[in-house]
Structures are given as structure tokens and as C-alpha cells.
Amino acid sequence: LDKNARFSALYRQDSSKLSDEDMFKLLTDFRKPEKMAKLPVLLGSIDVTIDNMAPDGTNCITSSYIPVRNFEQNKQGVALLEVEEFVPCIAKCAQPFTVYKNHLYVYPKHLKYDGQKSFAKARNIAVCIEFKDSDEDEAQPLKCIYGRPGGPLFTKHAYAAVLHHQQNPEFYNEIKIELPTQLHEKHHLLFSFYHVSCDNNSKKKDMVETPVGSAWLPLLRDGGRVIINEQQLPVAANLPAGYLNAQDNKQSGLEIKWADGGKPLFTVSTHLVSTVYTQDQHLHNFFHHCQSMEMSERASEGELIKFLKSLHAMEGHVMVNFLPTILNQLFSVLTRTTHEDVAVNVTRVIVHIVAQCHEEGLEHYLRSYVKFVFKPEPYSSISVKTIHEELAKAMTAILKPSTDFLTSNK
Known part of the structure; x- marks a missing residue:
């Protein structure tokens, strides 16, 4: 295989057709000239280079940012980051855990907001992900979300990319969280949705982001196991204290207004890589x-x-x-x-x-x-x-x- 490759034909995909089904359909039509002729071409190219990594390389850090063998603090150059490997769930591909690891990967997927009537403006939708250990008023998120390259090591918030003028946005971001060793029933993911204004009117510059709902996902299911795989969550128009006690559209004594009658509007997936918590x-x-x-x-x-x-x-x-x-x-x-x-x-x-x-x-x-x-x-x-x-x-x-x-x- 070639170590270097240049991809010069870049196509722009419609932002309203970014679901997995749309992508599979596009790949199926890729060899049909009459289909490809209709796609807008972007000027530019992508160069991809793959190189061998020496087994005794220096300045390596694990996926948990822990330095490993021959790490030189004062050496000039970029540290090499090991990528987390999601191996198949079969015995022959598995290895005994020898180092501590407790990561949760979060994948916001889809928000269906075209049927809700709670918010008049909800189009350029951003989703903010936070990890909290309390649902009380003024409870602060934990600083345990891995930051982006070039930013802080850990942060309290993570944002998914915003699709312009989409009421049903598809998200393709991966958020990596360092979980605490001891989880309890109050630990949860909080998803806050915002309408991002694109209006250049100077009178509205202070209202760039407008809240348009919230959803949450408790991490522990009954029995103490961490919730993984795909989940569909309702979206609340408000966020009162003690919101974890609310079950879908059941009020449980809380005054929660649900968007679109409490239907599961938000889809999110999680993946656990942990030497502490087992899914078996x-x-x-x-x-x-x-x-x-x-x-x-x-x-x-x-x-x-x-x-x-x-x-x-x-x-x-x-x-x-x-x-x-x-x-x-x-x-x-x-x-x-x-x-x-x-x-x-x-x-x-x-x-x-x-x-x-x-x-x-x-x-x-x-x-x-x-x-x-x-x-x-x-x-x-x-x-x-x-x-x-x-x-x-x-x-x-x-x-x-x-x-x-x-x-x-x-």
C-alpha cells in the first residue's frame, strides 16, 4: 500500500442529508456518473500520509495522557498520543487490563426539532455537553472532559459542530470523558441546546446564544452498571432543581415542560472503556x-x-x-x-x-x-x-x- 495519497475530488454534501442512511446511499451512487455529476465540487485536495512508528519511540503518552517509557520532559518536538483502540468483543482480541483506564465516549447523533412548538427560533442548533454529579441549582459541571488539541487538558464543556439553518441536525462529534473512580446515582450527562443567531444586527449581539432545551442521561442504570449504547431522550424546555427525578413525561412533582409532548427527540450513543466498571x-x-x-x-x-x-x-x-x-x-x-x-x-x-x-x-x-x-x-x-x-x-x-x-x- 502507498504511504502517501492525494484526494483531489472533494464534494460538498447537503447539510440536511448527513445521516448514516444518507451516507450509505451516497456511497452506493458513487459509481453512477449521472448521480456524481449533480454533486457540487470543492476546489482543493486532501493529502494523507501514513508512516511507521518505531516500537521504542520516545515522548509517547497513553490515551489517558500518562507518559510512557523514555519520555523526555525537555525534548523539543511533539508528544505522540496513543489512540484508544476499540477491539472486537471476542476473547481472541482481548487482553487483560494492566493499567487503570476509565473513559466514557459520548456521541451526540440526532435532534428532531421540526415538530416542537416551545421555541419559535431553533434552527442553528448547538449542543453543549457537561458531566455533573448533582442536579441542584447552580451545580457546576466537573472538569473531566478531554479538551481539544491546542486547548486545555481538561475542560467543563464540549460543543458539537453547528449546522446552519437545520431543525433536525445530525452530529458527528466524539466527546471523551475521564470518569470518576466511584460513580453514584447523581452522576449524569447534561445536554444543553442553543439557537445560535447569525443576525448581524448590532442590537442583538448580546443574544448570540438562546437556550432552546435540555436533555440528561443518568450514567448508572438499576443495579449499578454504566449505561452504554444508543439512547433516545426527551427534551425539556426548562430545567428545575432535582430534574433527575423526572421520568420522561411523568411530572414526579416537578414542573417540567417537555418539548413536543415529551417525545424522545434527542439520540445519543455512549461507549465505555473501563478497567473499573464491567458491562457483563x-x-x-x-x-x-x-x-x-x-x-x-x-x-x-x-x-x-x-x-x-x-x-x-x-x-x-x-x-x-x-x-x-x-x-x-x-x-x-x-x-x-x-x-x-x-x-x-x-x-x-x-x-x-x-x-x-x-x-x-x-x-x-x-x-x-x-x-x-x-x-x-x-x-x-x-x-x-x-x-x-x-x-x-x-x-x-x-x-x-x-x-x-x-x-x-x-
Whole structure:
């Protein structure tokens, strides 16, 4: 492949036809001369250059802006930024998490505002994205949104590009947020919409931006998992204190006026890249229950067995991503439990994980875990249980005839 290329035919696309469907249709018609002849051509060209990156390059920073190997503070030149990689959700493409990362990517997509009657002027629409931890009056957004190149490292606001004279704008911006380690039910995304005036009248210069609605997206769903994928949200004409308590067009005691009767007018998508929060419901339930057990002695052993059994349905790529944490937690439960059924089910999960890694050709991750991560608790007279002893006991019970055919044959 060529490392350099010049694209000289640039076409202007109608700003009212920027949806994915419109783009797919345009690509389908690309080879039809009668269709392409109707597109306006822009004078200019785009030069693209692709170059190799040396594996031992200096002045590199991660996608979290953390300097890595051979970073020279006083070296002249531009730092090299690693791009976040969204790998396919399959085990063979996954790698165990070894560094902290907690990013949320936000993609505003579409606002359908041609049917609303709350605002007379709502055409040149800008959307402002903020991340907040409170819905009270005067609550300030958190300074955790990654800034644009050349600007501050983190900022409180991010804006999507404005389409001129469009009541149903399509957005193609990506907003990257550094999430706090501990999320709670008040953490949310706030989307504020503004009509941007293009009038040169000097009397109206102080009203360049006019608010035309707000939408919000709580980050945690029921159960404590982070909300991802595409969401359709209603838009409110006003924003009273405590707005997170409102559910769509249900008032919940709040005086909220909804644009277009509370219909879902705004579409937004999110993508989570986190070593803290998992999207797998089975693993989330297990981690959450283990945390409850550490905080309270009343946690049910029966519930723990249920969550251990559900780990067999855990997605393969999630298992690989959280492999060190999962194994550490399982070994901790194994040596602390007083119930044989819990120890047996922990061992079954460990056997399942080892079998899955071998099946996917990822046993080298297990060897790395044993060499660099695994560290049993030191032996003491207070805690007489050891991992080796508990594994031997559980395996003896599992390998008895007619006990567990599936585990015995892994």
C-alpha cells in the first residue's frame, strides 16, 4: 500500500442529508456518473500520509495522557498520543487490563426539532455537553472532559459542530470523558441546546446564544452498571432543581415542560472503556456481592453460590479483560468461606476459566498471571486455610464419580 495519497475530488454534501442512511446511499451512487455529476465540487485536495512508528519511540503518552517509557520532559518536538483502540468483543482480541483506564465516549447523533412548538427560533442548533454529579441549582459541571488539541487538558464543556439553518441536525462529534473512580446515582450527562443567531444586527449581539432545551442521561442504570449504547431522550424546555427525578413525561412533582409532548427527540450513543466498571451482568453481580460481603457479615452464602454459577455464562472477552481481578477475587473467596458448596463452586469457575483460556489459545495470560500477579496471603495461625489445600479439597469433591461430568472433562 502507498504511504502517501492525494484526494483531489472533494464534494460538498447537503447539510440536511448527513445521516448514516444518507451516507450509505451516497456511497452506493458513487459509481453512477449521472448521480456524481449533480454533486457540487470543492476546489482543493486532501493529502494523507501514513508512516511507521518505531516500537521504542520516545515522548509517547497513553490515551489517558500518562507518559510512557523514555519520555523526555525537555525534548523539543511533539508528544505522540496513543489512540484508544476499540477491539472486537471476542476473547481472541482481548487482553487483560494492566493499567487503570476509565473513559466514557459520548456521541451526540440526532435532534428532531421540526415538530416542537416551545421555541419559535431553533434552527442553528448547538449542543453543549457537561458531566455533573448533582442536579441542584447552580451545580457546576466537573472538569473531566478531554479538551481539544491546542486547548486545555481538561475542560467543563464540549460543543458539537453547528449546522446552519437545520431543525433536525445530525452530529458527528466524539466527546471523551475521564470518569470518576466511584460513580453514584447523581452522576449524569447534561445536554444543553442553543439557537445560535447569525443576525448581524448590532442590537442583538448580546443574544448570540438562546437556550432552546435540555436533555440528561443518568450514567448508572438499576443495579449499578454504566449505561452504554444508543439512547433516545426527551427534551425539556426548562430545567428545575432535582430534574433527575423526572421520568420522561411523568411530572414526579416537578414542573417540567417537555418539548413536543415529551417525545424522545434527542439520540445519543455512549461507549465505555473501563478497567473499573464491567458491562457483563454476571460479573457485575459477582463483584457487587463480594463487595457487600466485605462490608457486611450478613451477606447470603446462597446468593454467592448463585452468582458463582452465573459466572459460567460470562462473556469470553470480559473474562480475559478482568482475568487478574477475577482470579484474585475467586482465590480470596476460596480461603475465606466456611461452606464447602462455595469452595466447590469457586473451583468449578476457576476450572472453567482455565479451560476457556486454553480453548482460545490464551494460556500465556494464565502463565503471566501466575508469574507476575498471583500472590497468596501469608500463612498465619489465625487463618489456617491455604489456596492449595482448599483447591485440593474441592477438586476431590468435584472428581468423585457422578458428581460433575462437565467440570471433570474440562
